[in-house]
Amino acid sequence: MVKRLPLILVVLFAVCCAAAVMYGTRQPEVSLASVLEIWGDVLRDADQVGLRMTRVSDAEEMQLGHNLAAASPWPPAADPIRQAYVEDVGRVLAAHATRRGMVYEFHVVDSSAPNAFAIAGGHVYITAGMLALLETEAELASVLGHEISHIDLRHCIERYQYALKLEKLHAAPAGQMLDVFRTLASVEYAKYQEMDADAQGVRLAVESGYNPDAAVRVFYRLNRLAVRRGRRIERSPVAESVHVTGQALGDYFRSHPPSADRTAHLTEQIRRYRVSGAVSGALYEGRENYQRRVAASRQRFS
């Protein structure tokens, strides 16, 4: 009996843990998400070495951004008042960015799809559809802050670094090819870039005096537009494995994590800010500012 005691204890421990699972709040999921996430970590760590070695200066990045913006197919919205308003809000946020040498430019795109994106060199784009979805200046600040963060954290320029460096070595095609492979390989960890941009965006918003909870509201609104995924019931362990593999291949190419994940992460970031005392007092919401298209830096409303 004494000889078998370790075995009994191990089995008992496992059974107790299993029983604890049964009495908890279960949210099972069968997928290869964990494998993809680990793969993303490995890729990220491996990619950083090359990115550090091929880092470009702010001036080079802005030159590249200028070229990209000039060739962009996105039509600007014919609304100078709205354009000026976005620029005003954006400049306030950009003043708190880490990279001091970067000059930011803001563009309103004539598109009904709710979207916002940034390209290298300090160019931030926001669509008319997104502006229609927002309700307050704080929400606008959270969106613009997120996109500024992508530039500030070098997410945008990393896509071109290999090509720019190899172009200097007269090996531009090799560099472009390398960038393509890198882009494909980095799809999995791109979602972490989004989460980093969320966190940095919250910091920019708070340091600019805006309410960070506005970002959560924006995510809730975007959640309602997202497609829900249901869980399938498979017939056998083999069928389950096949389905999971197929699903994993589909998920791999989704560059944005589901809004629910980002919402949870963002909420946690805001909670940490509140706990640390960095967020205190009344923070500006700016509903009337948004309606009037007047930035808080020019005028604040009660």
Added chain:
Amino acid sequence: MIALLVLALSVVAIVLLVMVGRLKRRLEEAEERQRETIARVYALELRQEVRPAPLPPPLPPPVIAAPIPSQVEEPALSPAVEPRPVLEAAPGPTWGERMREKMQGEEWEAVVGGSWLNKLGVLVTVVGLALFLSYSLSHMGPAGRVAAGYMLGLAMLGAGVALERRPRYLVYGRGLIGGGWAAVYFTSYAAHALDAARVIEDPRAGAVLLAAVSAATVVHALRYRSQTVTGLAYFVGFITLSITPVTAFSVAALVPLAASLAYLAYRFSWSRIAIGGAMGTYLVFLVNAARSTGGSLAAAQTMLVVYWLVFESLDIVNAAGRIDRRGAMCALSPLNAIWFLVASASVWAHSQPAHMYKLWFMAMGLYLAATAIRARVRPPSSFAPQTGPLVRFWAGGYEGALTLAAGLAVAALFQYTAGLRLSMCLLGVAELLFLAGVFLNERYPRDLGSLLCVLPVLRLVGLHLGDSTRGVALSRNLLQWTPLAALSAAVFYLNRALRPARVYFGYAGAALVALILGFEAPREYVGPAWVLLAGVLFEFGLDRARRDFRYQAYGAGAAGLVALASVNVLGTGIRALRPEWVPQLAALVMLYGAAARWIAFRREALGEGERGVVRDVLSAAGSVMLATLAWNVLPLELVAVAWALEGLLLVELGFALRIPFLEYQGHAAGALAFGRLFVANFTGTGVTGVISHRVLTVLPIIVLQYYLWKRLREQSRTLLCRVYPYTAAFLAFVLMRFELGRVFTVTGWSVFALALLALGLRYRLDDLRWQSYLLSIAAFIRSWNTNFYIPESLGGWRMRVLTGAIVIACFYAGEFLCPRRAADRIGARARVMFSLLATLLLAVLLYYEVSGALLTVAWGLEGVALMLAGFSLRERSMRLSGLTLLGVCIGKLFFYDLRRLDTPHRILSFILLGLFLLGVSWIYTRFRDAIRRYL
């Protein structure tokens, strides 16, 4: 009625003649042997007077079939009939040799003209007589015609008798004799049968007259003993009967003709005349049947039966007398059967085609009777022991009649009934044959019955299986063919019991039972049902020492395993979302129970190879079923835990029972559990209280794997015991990644690496030390590439500072934990490795945290701190790290700060670094002697 009377008389006459003939033959043989003996004795006496002569070889004794000891299946000789000596006559000349002998010295023209034309002439003459007698003429009445016919016939007879005495006219005369008897016979027939020549009104008188003429023909033919002459006579007789108007009498007239011919064939062993007579009889009947426009079916069939009896009796008598049956005589019985059946079938086809089965049944009865008679008069014991059934058949044994009876029974059944009833009847016929063979101790009926058993099985498989119609049988709703299959299985097992050597019955029975289970049981219970069947068969086979039952069990078991895999594991053909767990559980219990049973077998009960293979297959199948059941029943998160526990128990069982294959199964289950964690456990977000389900499911498996590592080391499993600590560590590594989040992962890894290092050093476990080295490197890489770029903060502190500090502290702790001297090369450098990792990481952290202007100062401070720590702790690697860092600072000063920094910061950097360098130098100078002792 007349026909029957004639038949009876003919049979009696034939029997009497047979008996007389047999006695006469024996007498002749005895006389012949006596003559030979006397001649030899005389010759001996003569030789002995001249010189001593060698003794003649003794006469071979008569061959008597002695009984031979029987085999397993073969019965003892039946004492009912004693074996009789088989006397074989010398082979006669062939037809070709006879022809050459006859034509020797003569031209073919002479032969054609002298012999063939003679016979043709007789034929034409007698046919002309027949036509004359049947043709009504106003100038000659019936009596005149009959008289004319007799006169012609007698004239031909007389002329033939007279001419045959002269050698030149021998052939010519015998031809005339044959034609004369044919003419007389036909005239006797016409005296009653034909209107134009009817002088006898009473059919009985006509029959008696015909019988008398037949008898006279036979008596006269006996005198010549010429098959040709006799054959010609009968041939002409048949022809004349065929061309005359068809009446019942004409048909009946064939009987004495046939009977007398049969007697002669038997008496003189004239096989050709027997065959020819049989053919002529049936042909004439068929011709008459084709020309007649009415007639009773019963009467026609009765005549055919009579014909059949005549020639069949001839064949039986020949067989009883052991008459030489080489050549044409062998074919009499089969030809008689063919002609009889064809003729009967044609009659029935015209009269009652829908009731032809009655004909087949009747014919079956006839041949059954023939079988019994042949078995009596020519028993199997009268043949040599190794004689095959075909040889016995040709020699007049019962095999042919029995086979024909069986075939007729099958044909009758096919016409009489259909569907399942037909199959049942076929099974009954086959089984009756087999049982007859069993009780009579005869192999051939058993073989025949076994062969016929294929028919109902083929019908079952080919026709009935596709029928999904159900009916009520034994108060159950069963498929309609199920009772047939069950009955067939019972019959086959009975046969197997009655004759153990007929193992194929057992296989067939098992296959049928499996078929019933396969179609009657619900789809998910088919596999367990077959496994259960295999168990029952195996136990029976083992108990009775019947190897074929064990093999049946293996077959059923294999089929059961395939069904379990296809339906219960893969879910093929199931309409529900998941397979049911009850059949899975039942299969699991049976498989493991069977495996346990096999493990408990004594070695001598079964061969070691067989025992091992089956045991392993059963246990592996049970393990797969257990894993599937766990997947089916348990929540998604707990499947991995269940599989890991299954693996643990299997490994322990393998150790306890010393069965390596059980261990391998356990390791396989553990590998499945390992993989399953990545699919269902690491990304789940469930929680119980404050503990996530991730921890609650992964941690037990980690513990379990460390336990297995310990046990494998105890069992000296050198290869596998190196795997488990690494898999456990890897699971812990991944668990921290998901449990602590992206930011705090490195801290968890660092602390875990420190713990592994401490345990590895404490208990001298090299695997743990190496894991700590790897984990530390991973923490370093992750810190630099991931944590240092995360913009998150906590309490106003950047996350990279918090996590970096913890990691660096762990590295320094690890440095001081490592012994200064180690036995292995990697261990000897571990201390330096930790020191370098910590120093480098701190430098990088300072690079990201401190602005470019003060970076040189920060690195300088770090270098100084390292130097001081190195001196106080007597750690050379720290001192060297510090010196290296100071050197880097100097380089940075001159190559970067001098050009890039603004003046105030440039000055500050130079001054501070200069002070640091001076301070370090002072220490080296002040404590030179002590340092020398350190170094």
